Structures are given as C-alpha cells and as structure tokens.
Amino acid sequence: MAEALLALESLRFDAGGRTLIDSVSARIPAGRRTVVLGPNGAGKSVLMRLMHGLIEPTAGRVVWSDDRKPVQAMVFQRPVMLRRSVLDNLTYALSLAGVSHVERTARALDVLHRVGLAHLASRPARVLSGGEQQRVALARAWVLRPQVLFLDEPTASLDPGSSAEVERLIGVIATESCSIVMVTHNLGLARRLADDILFVDAGRITEHTPVADFFAAPRSAQAEHYIRGELSWT
C-alpha cells in the first residue's frame, strides 16, 4: 500500500451514552481516493469528523504522517452557506485561510468558473437550491487548494447531470495531488472513483480493500448484504 496520509489508531468515540465508533484502526493512503461505504447510521459521518479533527476521540488517536498537517477541507452532508453571495462565501473561506485580499476574488471566480457556477456568483447563497448549495460547498472547499478533501455524500441531492459533473470535478481535484476521502451511497460512483473502499458497519471498519477486490468478493457478510441491497435498487 502507498505511503500513509493519516493513521487511525484504535479510535473510539462515545456520545449520548452510546459507542458510535469502536476500536477503529486504519491507514489512509496518501494521494489516493478512499471511499467510505456503509449503511445509514453506521458512523461514517462521525468517522469523517474524527479524521477532520472536528471532534475529539474518546480514546485512540488520529495521526497525520507529516509533521505539518496538510491543508484540509470538508464538504458536509448538509453544507452551511453564509448569508451572503456565493462569491463572498468563497472569499470568506479564503480569508480564513489567510489568503491575501487581492488574490481572493480572482481565485474564487476561477474556481466558480471551473465548477460551472460563475453565473451564480452574485446570488445570495442561502436561497439556492439544495443541489446548487452542494456544488457551491464543493467550490468553497476546492478554492482552498486542499491536500486532503473530505466529502460527505457530495452527490446526495444532485440531479443526474450535476452528479456526473461533480464526479468529474472530484476526478480533477484528485489529479491536483489531493487525497480524497469520500462517503457515498452511490455504488456506481464508488466503483468509478475509488481506489480503496473502507466499509463501516455499526461503528467498526469491517473491510478496507482495493475497490476491485471489494466489489468482486466482499469479505464480510455485511458488505455483501449492503452491495446487494444497493444494487437491487439500481
């Protein structure tokens, strides 16, 4: 396996009197696209928050292999837009990242062009449709030039065309030496985009294998059940 980007060491996370993540250990390889699969409520989003550092594990550690943490960005399952224009949502993110004032607008406009949202630049972000907001969220993450991008169901509320477009964009971002960790329930997307599959079930990682192996011969009964369940709908 490639050089590790980050290592999860016996992670546990408790909340509300429940153990949501239990003894999770994994090495996320650098420069690859890891897709996290698993049923609803399995703990995928919680695991992403732990990796991104938004929540502290109850036990265990998240260890970045580089001494200097890489630039991270995350697109949430339900992105939050600020009550200002689409363009200003992007320049806001850049200002927090310490990008100089003169550079922000140009960079933001450039990314909006690349995601095909330039026509929405001056629109108030919060009145956009759910799918449009999700794409703005992707743009807002991309504009930061992340070295690691966490995506939590980035195509969940997109129409087929937008979904294909977002898939293409994620592919482009991945070629910009950005490691990608993505949660999705879209198995077609997972197949096409993933290098590795991380299968989460009931707060545990039950499988972490290259994508071809995963779909050809899932090792756990849960994963096999999950794939069948999903495929029977498509």
Place this chain on the structure above:
Amino acid sequence: MSTLTDSFATAGALVIQADPQLLGIVALSLKVSLTAVFLASCLGLPVGAAVAVGRFPGRRGLTVILNGLMGLPPVVVGLLVYLLLSRAGPLGAMGLLFTPTAMVIAQVVLITPIIAALSRQIVADAWREYEEQLRSLGASTPRAAFTLLLDTRFSLSTAVLAGLGRAVAEVGAVMIVGGNIDGVTRVMTTTIALETSKGDLPLALALGFILISIVLVLNALAHAVREWAVRRYG
C-alpha cells in the same frame, strides 16, 4: 365625556400644528433613547455573541443572569444610577445628575441586558447550525462570533428594536435620574405622567399618540426588514 373629546381635539391640533414644545419633548426622547440603544448595542451584541459562542467557566450562569436582567424594573435602575451620580455618589463629581446624559446612562443599563440576552439566543441558535462548518474552515472563536453577528444581522435588528421600544416607553428610570426638568430633561413618558397628574390631558394625550405611533412603526419596520431579508437572503 366632553373633557375627553375636547382633550382629543386639542391633542390632535397640537400634533397637526407641530407645537414647538411638543416637538422639543419628542426630539429629546428620541435623542436620549437612540443614543442609549446605540451604546447598548455596542456593548450588548458582542457580549451576547461571546456568551453564545465562547467556552469559558460560568457561561451558563451568565446566560441565566442576562436573561434575568431583561426584566430589570426601570425605577430600580433609576435609583441605582441616581445613587451612582448623586453628589455623594462615586461619580457625583461629574455633575451628571438631572442631565440628558444621566438619562442615557440609565437607559443603557436598562436595555443592554435585553439586547445581550436576545442576541445571545439568536447567535446561539445560528452557532448550532454553523459551528462545524466554521471550525472546518478554520475560524477562531472571536472570528466565528463576528461572522455569526453579521449573518444573523436581520434577526438581531429585532433585538435592537426591542431595546429601543423598551427605552422610549419606560418612565421610571428617566424620571428619577433626569428629574423631569422643563426644557432640559423632559421626555415623552415623563411629560405624560406629569401632565396627567396636573390634569392637562391634551398634551399628555398628544404625546401618548406619538409614543404609540413610534412603537408601532418600529415594530412594523422590524417585521418588514425581516420579511424582506428572508425573501432576499434566505
């Protein structure tokens, strides 16, 4: 019955003729209360946001105290400020008692907690929605608080107007620290109280009309701003 009708007629005439005495009283009322609201907002909004977002010991206690202080009785505030500013008091040397400045101080004390408590609630609700997104983008706590104040500006205008409504309508505090001196510290509410007790109903009634109109217009304005903002910015 006829005194009442007469009073109404005279009151109407005073308003229509823009009686100079009447205008002076209305102008002083607005000047005192608007100044107080401005200062109380400068104090109350940051305090509200800090209590909503900050993590420091005693935060819950502070919230309870702020909420409790919303109901401060104006006469008690007047009394305390009176003691502070009276000749023998700690700030007596400044000679502020029975001046419009004293009235501003009393109203600031009265409405800062209102603005702080209402804005704390508004910002805390927004923080629940925004927290992970803002932390993911790397916002420090002060920066997040400032961002939330900006993002909730339309809801906050309601908090500020609530403070203004309370300030122009209260009588106890300004009566005690202002002294209701003709032409110097006489405002709408104190004049109404005085003229009613003297039996000069027309002036009292005319001021009553104006006071009610101001309060109604303020509320209509707050409502319109929010409606417009929701439609425009979501």
